[in-house]
Structure formats: structure tokens, C-alpha cells
Amino acid sequence: MSAPVAPPTDADRRRWARYLVEERAEGAVYQRLADRRSGEEREILLSLADAERRHEQHWLDLLGEEPPRLPRAGMRSRMLGWMAGRFGSIFVLALAQSAEARSPYDEEQYATPAMRADEKVHYEVVRGLAARGRRRLSGSFRAAVFGANDGLVSNLALVLGIGATGVSSSFVLFSGVAGLLAGALSMGAGEFVSVRSQRELLAATQANDDADATAADLDIDENELALVYRARGVGEEEALARARRVVAAAQAGSRRAATGPIGTLGGDHEIVGNDWTAAISSFLLFASGAIIPVLPWIFGLSGTTAVVMALVLVGAALLSTGAMVGILSGGPPLRRAVRQLLIGFGAAAITYVLGLLFGVGAV
Structure with a gap:
């Protein structure tokens, strides 16, 4: 027999109310995601929403009726609800996966064994749905992160290295714009040749x-x-x-x-994509990252002020891309963001030191 459950206290009822609003918020997330999908994924998400409503009803039954005043749902739940209603993307599922991994019911005496089991099953279901999205997104997301990050780091390293030599701000600006165009054109041309060559190779074996x-x-x-x-x-x-x-x-x-x-x-060869589309997207992705370190000089800043502002802008961009990688991979976003930042700033620091050395030598 299970141990007797102690009579509920006011603290218990406050906790039940908090569980109630969280279950309601999670159910709304799954419902909004289902509204933006079709087929099997829609059915799965609707089933998750139904399960959350069952959990919600459990806490309502314990409370007797809905309290006149309920606490607000947590920041994570509110953010997920906002994103699910507007994007319905893999990012929402990845964040929901992290939320489902932390069930409060393992130590909750008023939760039923079925609810504890549901939470563990929900985590696996959401992880499976997120994995589908990750597989669909993996190729394009890798290219986007690689292109933008390459532009960020390479052009930051270039303008810092050139700026450390003591040249004028206009020369730093010219170097940054030249680096942007050279890198973007190189990325675009390389992607065009790569895709075209692969398609020709596959066509020869078809x-x-x-x-x-x-x-x-x-x-x-x-x-x-x-x-x-x-x-x-x-x-x-x-x-x-x-x-x-x-x-x-x-x-x-x-x-x-x-x-x-x-x-x-004998097995069909998968077409690897359109060469022009790949080239243009690579050009734009690199350019979108490479323009950020040049912005301070474009807006007329110079010297240390321009360098600090470039570091702030690029640092924010690196942290953002690193955090997105962490969210999509199911890992800790902060750790991925800091890793991205350290790698980018490390490369820029090397060229800055080299620029200082060349500048001293030139004097």
C-alpha cells in the first residue's frame, strides 16, 4: 500500500494552482503548434495537448474549482506560447524538449503515477518531433551558420588587424568592404563550382x-x-x-x-541542389555576417571607439548564433554561445596582435 497523503495545506494549494497554469500553458503551446501543421505531426501534437488538459483537470479537481486569482505562467512557458503562435518552428519544439526534461512531478506526492509516466513519454515524443525538424533543417542551418559565422569572424579579424597597424579609418573601412566582397564572392563562386561539379559527377553515373x-x-x-x-x-x-x-x-x-x-x-542519385541558388545564398549569408564588423566605420566612428563597437556587435551576433545552435541541438544554449564567442574573438585577437607587430615594425 502507498503511504497516506497528508491533508493539503495552503502551500499545497498554491503549488497546485501553479501546476494548473503551467499545464494550461503547455497545452496551449502544443495546440498552437498543431494548428500550424498537418498529417501525423498534427495528430501527435493534438494528443500531447489532450494529455496536458488531463493533467490540468487533475489539479482543478484537487482545488475543487478554479481559484479566482491564478499565478502567471513561468517566463519559459509564456515565451514558448508566444513563439508557437507566431513561428511554429523547430526552435519551439527544441525549447519544449528542454522544458519536458524537467518534470516537477517526480517528487510531487499529489501527482499520480500516470502523470509522472506521461511527462517522461512527452519528453520522448517531443524529442522525436524535434529530431524530425533537426534532420530537415540540418543541411540548410549548417550552411547558414557557417556562412554568417565565417563572415563575422574573418572580417572582424581583418578590420582589427588592419586597424592595429595605425592606418586611417577610411583605409580600415575600405579594407572591410573589400574583405566583405572578396569573401562573399569567394564563397558564392566556391559553392557554385562545388554544386555544379557534384551534379555533373552524379549525372555521369546515372x-x-x-x-x-x-x-x-x-x-x-x-x-x-x-x-x-x-x-x-x-x-x-x-x-x-x-x-x-x-x-x-x-x-x-x-x-x-x-x-x-x-x-x-540500382538506387537513385539525389540531386544536390541548384548551383545558382547555392551560390547566391552563400554570397548573402557571408555578406550578412561580414557587414557587421564594418558598421562602426560605416557610421563614421574611428579609433578605439570603432574597435570596441565592432567587438560588441560581433560578440552579440556570435552569442546569438551559438545560442541558436545550442537550442537546436538540445544542448545548453549558454555554453554553446560562449564557445562561439571565444572561438571568434580568439581568431580576431591573433590578427590584432599581428597588426600591432606590423604597425610597430613599420614605424
């Missing part, structure tokens, strides 16, 4: 369906046709089974859609 179209006229049997599939990496038994289906369909005067042409049975 099989065609010529043999399939003439299978009825070929003086071959299934064993010989199976060699085509085996040459493309298909196992011996599977290759023979596919060959039999193709030959049978060809001899019957029809091609089965379920079987597909020979060219598609």
Missing part, C-alpha cells in the same frame, strides 16, 4: 532505362540481366528476382510501374 525498354528483344535470360543490377550493388538473389520481373513484363508487352525501369533500380 543509369538509363535503354536496356529495360528493349528487354523483350534482347537475346538474354534473367541471369544475364541480373548482372546489370549486381554491377550496381544489388545482392545476387534480389538482382535475379528483379531481372525476372523485368523480363516477364517486357515479354508480356507491358512495363510494370511497380518494378520501374532498370535505371531506377
Whole structure:
């Protein structure tokens, strides 16, 4: 038998009211996310919202009725609700995953075992939904973070290094703009060549369906046709089974859609994207990061003031991108943000010291 539960106190009722508003806020988050999705993900999110309403009802039953005054939901819950209603993005699911990881019910005597189990299941469900979004976002997000961060760090290092030599502010500005254009053009051109080359390489290895179209006229049997599939990496038994289906369909005067042409049975090559789109996006991403260290000089600042302002702007940008990486990866955002900041400032510090050395030498 379970231990008897002590009569509720005023502190207990205040805690129940807090649980009530948190469950209500979490249910609203899942409902808003579901409203922005369709299919299986929508059904999953609606189920989570229903579970949160059950938890909410549990605390209402204990309270007897809804208190005339309820506490406000926590900052995290309010922020999630605001984001879910406007973005419905992977960031909301990633933050919700972190929130579900910290269940208050493990030590709560008035929570039921089913509620404790629900919270653990919710964490896994939200983690799975967030993982789907991370997989969809991983390639483009990696490119965005890499491009913008590269622009931030490289151009900050450039303007600090040039500025440390003692040259005029106009020369620092010119160097920063030149670095922006050179880096952005280099990134764009490199991405264009990379994507175009990969597409050409894949096109050269893409099989065609010529043999399939003439299978009825070929003086071959299934064993010989199976060699085509085996040459493309298909196992011996599977290759023979596919060959039999193709030959049978060809001899019957029809091609089965379920079987597909020979060219598609060896494994389709995924197209890696449009070369111009990749080039333009890389150019813009790099430029969006590289413009930030130059802003103080663009607005007429100079000397130490410009350097400090550039460090502040770039530092804020590095902290933001690092925190976003942390949120999406499910890790601690602060740690990721500080890591990004230290790496960026470390690279800039090296070039600044070199600039000082060259400046002293020039004098």
C-alpha cells in the first residue's frame, strides 16, 4: 500500500494552482503548434495537448474549482506560447524538449503515477518531433551558420588587424568592404563550382532505362540481366528476382510501374541542389555576417571607439548564433554561445596582435 497523503495545506494549494497554469500553458503551446501543421505531426501534437488538459483537470479537481486569482505562467512557458503562435518552428519544439526534461512531478506526492509516466513519454515524443525538424533543417542551418559565422569572424579579424597597424579609418573601412566582397564572392563562386561539379559527377553515373525498354528483344535470360543490377550493388538473389520481373513484363508487352525501369533500380542519385541558388545564398549569408564588423566605420566612428563597437556587435551576433545552435541541438544554449564567442574573438585577437607587430615594425 502507498503511504497516506497528508491533508493539503495552503502551500499545497498554491503549488497546485501553479501546476494548473503551467499545464494550461503547455497545452496551449502544443495546440498552437498543431494548428500550424498537418498529417501525423498534427495528430501527435493534438494528443500531447489532450494529455496536458488531463493533467490540468487533475489539479482543478484537487482545488475543487478554479481559484479566482491564478499565478502567471513561468517566463519559459509564456515565451514558448508566444513563439508557437507566431513561428511554429523547430526552435519551439527544441525549447519544449528542454522544458519536458524537467518534470516537477517526480517528487510531487499529489501527482499520480500516470502523470509522472506521461511527462517522461512527452519528453520522448517531443524529442522525436524535434529530431524530425533537426534532420530537415540540418543541411540548410549548417550552411547558414557557417556562412554568417565565417563572415563575422574573418572580417572582424581583418578590420582589427588592419586597424592595429595605425592606418586611417577610411583605409580600415575600405579594407572591410573589400574583405566583405572578396569573401562573399569567394564563397558564392566556391559553392557554385562545388554544386555544379557534384551534379555533373552524379549525372555521369546515372543509369538509363535503354536496356529495360528493349528487354523483350534482347537475346538474354534473367541471369544475364541480373548482372546489370549486381554491377550496381544489388545482392545476387534480389538482382535475379528483379531481372525476372523485368523480363516477364517486357515479354508480356507491358512495363510494370511497380518494378520501374532498370535505371531506377540500382538506387537513385539525389540531386544536390541548384548551383545558382547555392551560390547566391552563400554570397548573402557571408555578406550578412561580414557587414557587421564594418558598421562602426560605416557610421563614421574611428579609433578605439570603432574597435570596441565592432567587438560588441560581433560578440552579440556570435552569442546569438551559438545560442541558436545550442537550442537546436538540445544542448545548453549558454555554453554553446560562449564557445562561439571565444572561438571568434580568439581568431580576431591573433590578427590584432599581428597588426600591432606590423604597425610597430613599420614605424
